[in-house]
Amino acid sequence: MSEMRLYDTAGNRLYLNAEERAAFLAVARCKPARDRTLCETLHFTGCRPSELLEITPARVDLSGGTITIRSLKKRKDASGNSKIVYRSVPVPPEYLDTLNMAHGIREAQKSRKQAAAPIWPLSRVRVWQIVKGIMIEAGIPEAPHRSPKGLRHGFGINATVNGIPLHMLQKWMGHAQLSTTAIYADAVGKEEQDIAARMWGQDSLGVRKSVVQ
Template sequence: MPVPAHLIEKIDLVFNLRERLQKRRAAEQSLWSMSKPTAWRMVKRVMVRAGIEGPQATGKGLRHGFGIACVLKNRPLHKIRDWLGHTDTQTTEIYTTVIGAEDRELLMGVWDDDGNK
């Protein structure tokens, strides 16, 4: 999945990815060679530092947030499906049913400052 250059720079600062990837063969270029529990602990640590709590403070929460962000940015559903690794677009359609604060934000955009449609 393409990643913006500024984000790659930040990831590289923490994980030294460029050097690691240069040492590996092209077919073996996974970004991280850590276990799932290690990755989970890392995500939890980052969430605590960011002040994010609750069910969204998980890898699943990050994934869901990414899906919602893609929908809010009007990205094609079939591309979101591919990026999230879904086999069926119906699974991805879950992200089109935005709820909570995101829903309020979208709805408020319908009204002008005077409360008119």
């Protein structure tokens, strides 16, 4: 298995930064409901496109505020047998409201057949095309990070910058090993400045925060 990285061998960034993530989301929210919710799901859960295509209404917890995702990476139990692993990722209530309105999630959950049907009955290639098209429109430059994988890595970086503990991020992203998740602590540029600013007791503009005595 190849080691997961945030940069390719030429030093090119493999993740979307905060500005690119915001631009991507802004453009996605102007698109038809199917494409908008597809992009918002990738943005807010950090899931892989193949995992997104398995999400059904039954896996959307409107009251609990989570999306349950089946981890597609193979796992083995103590006996060495393959096992299925699910993870629940907390998401914003506004996103869930949009998802429910666009796809009739609450109504679909009343029918066993509809509750088990994929929300986005598309191919992986089509998902890639939708995401790439929106990234281009958002002005994200042609580079290795302009991809669904770049969006997933951006989710990990964003969580790290905002102080999410690595063990929690490991669960949200479906990593088998904490060492895999730890690559997101290797943030650079603007992201690293934000992390360092908290250590110094400053904001990202270098203005020292007031301290309550």
